[in-house]
Amino acid sequence: MKRIYIVATLLFWLGVTAIWAGSHWMPATQEVAALSPTKAYSLQAVAAHNRADNCWMAINGQVYDLSAYIPQHPSAPEVIVAWCGKEATTAYMTKNRGRPHSPYATELLQRYRIGVLDMR
Amino acid sequence: MRILLTFPRFYLALVMALAGLPALLQMPAVPLTLSGMGVLTGWLGCGALAASLMLMVREPAIASCFGGLDRMYRWHHLFGVAGYVLLLSHPLFLAGQALPAHPQSAWQIISPGSPTWSGMLGWGALLGLMLGLGATFATRLRYSVWRPLHALLSVGVLLGIAHVLLLGGLTAAAWVVMLPIVLALTWRMLRVDRGQGARPYEVSSASCLSDEIVEVSLRPLAQPLAAVPGQFVMAAFFEGPHYRGCGEYHPYTISGAIPDGGLRLNIKALGDCTRTMQSLEAGVAARIQGPFGEFFASRNASPEVWIAGGIGVTPFLAQLRLGEVTRPTEFIYVYRTAQDACYLDEMERYAATHPLLHFQPLVSQNDLVPLYAMLAKVTDLPARQAYLCGPRLFVAAVSAWLKQHGMREQSIHFENFEFRS
CATH class of the missing domain: 2.40.30.10 (Translation factors)
Structure with missing residues (x-):
């Protein structure tokens, strides 16, 4: 048991160190933010991207392309895919019995912003 | 059903089912990705820890269900370590999903400097478990230092519950994890640590x-x-x-x-x-x-060999004081030096008055070869029931020798004296 504890603990810290090193030296393969963040999209344009592999959402007046993020979302895919192509502010702000997503999730969301929602 | 209730494996199966239930409840909602694995290992780890804590409730009736306190504690340790390993892998899987495409995101998921409450609670839980479990294995620490460090395990578990509640709310899986943990910790604190069950x-x-x-x-x-x-x-x-x-x-x-x-x-x-x-x-x-203790609980009419190491002589002495030697019994009492021997006169007296008892004291000087030589001379050794009591290494070495010399595993009964004296 003691050996399992020592090996598991060492492997854990090794993993944490590797991920920290990766965050410093590995290049990100997807540069979503390269798209213009000021471009305006109508809700109709957003609605055309309503699949798991082509998923846009409008949240708080911003438009996000979450296609690359869907596989990383911790919940079941259908929970998030149901909101692809839609105005999802309410869903975003009321996950888990009315509580919003965490500040970390909000920060993560910014990486996928492709523009603003055209309200006209 | 009544027969089932007499089998320790039945109760063990129940505890295993409890350990797996939270993950099973979450399974339909978990994607088949690395982050999905992260979610599953998190729930499995929580379930294993809940099971481990339930096996920490030191009540005679519960210990008896699992075949004795020693065996119950062995499962308590096994579930505890399994839960720890699963929970360590949980954040690594979550971050591993993002690593190839978004290495910075991966680090944000796992970073100890996470600005979110769930992240801080998760790290607090892991560090509590790490230090608490580390202390469990550091048996050379003074008991007064060891005990509060070991208690960090409970702190880790409670922080883990807060992490689960913050992330997912009061789901069915959270109830399955939380209820046994809170019950076991409260029971342990009141009945055992505060002595209300004594x-x-x-x-x-x-x-x-x-x-x-x-x-x-x-x-x-x-x-x-x-x-x-x-x-x-x-x-x-x-x-x-x-x-x-x-x-x-x-x-x-x-x-x-x-x-x-x-x-x-x-x-x-x-x-x-x-x-x-x-x-x-x-x-x-x-x-x-x-x-x-179930040491002498399952005796049959077979001849016996009793092997005591040091203070491990106590249960055999207790048997002799009961005046019960009803089958041929070879009794070898091993102690390090002459100063360590206790009750020699009393046991010699029993040997003189019980014709079926053959008593042999042995000064070992930490060498078990003379003991093995004595055992080799015991008549029809493989057909006897062996009862061993003493320090863990002593019991392990003698058990191994007995097995090598034809004794079946189920004929060897033992108790360790690790924290017992």
């Missing part, structure tokens, strides 16, 4: 058997425990006329019974608390919980 006794006499061993007689101050000599109890000693006890509960084997429900315990000086107990005196208040 009975009041008082030391009626204490006599030193050697520099490091004292035999204490206790009389009950309320309804006595239904204990059989050879079993063990958890006992804490408090104040007396000239004695100030440490009040910690430690396990001690019952070396004999005295009239009106009294007990005799052997206490060996293994640490600060038990060293203080060498000066126990009449009138000291004590609380006793138990009894535990």
Whole structure:
């Protein structure tokens, strides 16, 4: 048991160190933010991207392309895919019995912003 | 169903089902990705920890369901370590999903400097488990240092519950994890650590058997425990006329019974608390919980071989004091030096009056070869039932030798004296 504890603990810290090193030296393969963040999209344009592999959402007046993020979302895919192509502010702000997503999730969301929602 | 209730494996299967249930409840909602694996290992780890904590509830009836306290604690440790390993892998899987495409995101998921409450609670839980479990294995630490460090495990578990609730709310899986944990921790704290499940006794006499061993007689101050000599109890000693006890509960084997429900315990000086107990005196208040132990519970009519190492002689002494030697019994008592031997005269007397008992004392000087030579001469050894009691390494070495020499595993019965004296 003691050996399992020592090996598991060492492997854990090794993993944490590797991920920290990766965050410093590995290049990100997807540069979503390269798209213009000021471009305006109508809700109709957003609605055309309503699949798991082509998923846009409008949240708080911003438009996000979450296609690359869907596989990383911790919940079941259908929970998030149901909101692809839609105005999802309410869903975003009321996950888990009315509580919003965490500040970390909000920060993560910014990486996928492709523009603003055209309200006209 | 009634037959099932007598099998330790039935109860073990129930505990395993409980450990797997939270993950099973989450399974339909988990994607088949690395982050999905992260979610599953998180729930499996929580379930294993809940199971481990349930097996920490030190109640005689519960211990008996699992085949004795030693066996129950072995499963407690196994579930605890399994839960720890699963929970360590949980954030690594979550971050591993993002690593190839978004290495910075991966680090944000796992970073100890996470600005979110869930992240901080998760890290607090993991560090609590890491330090608490590390202390569990550091048996050379002083007990007064070891105990609060070990208690960090509970802190880790509670922070883990907060992490789960913050992330997912009060889901069915969260209830399945939380209820057993809260129940087990509360039960343990009130019934065991605060001694509410223990009975009041008082030391009626204490006599030193050697520099490091004292035999204490206790009389009950309320309804006595239904204990059989050879079993063990958890006992804490408090104040007396000239004695100030440490009040910690430690396990001690019952070396004999005295009239009106009294007990005799052997206490060996293994640490600060038990060293203080060498000066126990009449009138000291004590609380006793138990009894535990299934050492002689499943005996048949076969001839037996008893092998005692050091203070491990106590359950055999208890049997002899009961006056029960009803089958041919070879009894070998191994001790390091002549000064370590206890009860030699008493056991020689029993050997002289019990024709079926053959008693052989042996000074080992930490060498087991003479013991093996003695065992090799025992008539029809593989057909006997072997009863071993002593330090863990001693028991492990002698068990291995017996198996190598034709004895079946189910014929070897043993108890370790790790924290017991």
